Amino acid sequence: MFEGPLDESILKRARQKGLIEVEVHQLRDYAEGRHRITDDRPFGGGPGMVMRAAPIVRCVEALKPPGARVILLSPRGQLLRQEILARLAKLPRLLLLCGHYEGVDERARELVVDEEISIGDYVLTNGALPAMVLVDGVARLVPGVLGDAESASEESFSEGLLEYPHYTRPAEFRGRKAPEVLLSGDHGAIARWRKEQSRRLTRERRPDLGDSG
Ligand code: 9D3
Secondary structure (H helix, E strand, C coil), X not given: CCHHHHCCHHHHHHHHCCXXXXXXXXXXXXXXXXXXXXXXXXXXXXXXXXXXXXXXXXXXXXXXXXXXXXXXXXXXXXXXXXXXXHHHHCCCCEEEEECCCCEECHHHHXXXXXXXXXXXXXXXXXCHHHHHHHHHHHHCCCCCCCCHHHHHCHHHHHCCCCCCCCCCCCCEECCEECCHHHHCXXXXXXXXXXXXXXXXXXXXXXXHHCCCC
């Protein structure tokens, strides 16, 4: 769940350069007893298991660096959006807790969780991939992680429109031509075409994104 995303491409390079630092810890190491159990049956009955409070609280108390924000990935959290990534990217340290099973004992949330985040309204098996989504989204906002060309494209999304269609060589592929205007060299006309396409796509697909009329 973690090694793959962290050891590829941009995240790998960012870690090698020391721009970001990611540690993975095992909750089980903070559980007591011979069996190091981290879950238990829910009080009141019902399906599934609940993550026990003690291992979570011990784990956070042992690992939380001063000034870190503790974030629980859970289906009950606020929906992750670009603005949240931007806010989190400015913080020096995050401690991400991956929800498992049906959920976390409420007292662990009350005692150690600062913020709860969901990545969308669909059901996954646990919070590990959501944690990697968050790390990926935050990491690319850390200065130096993206190249100059990559960072520039950040601006277009923050304008709240979907991206215009892209084309590259060849100019004709299986009978389909790239739009003439993109080959014209007329940068004003290209910019206008792209803006118009962005507005059209946003209106058609994501009217919720705002000033797309
Ligand atoms: C029927 C109640 N389920 C809530 C929707 C229980 C439940 C299902 C799946 C509880 C936890 C999970 C595991 N998912 C996560 O921990 C999770 C998650 C997700 O499933 N979707 C989107 N974002 C996230 S962040 C953590």
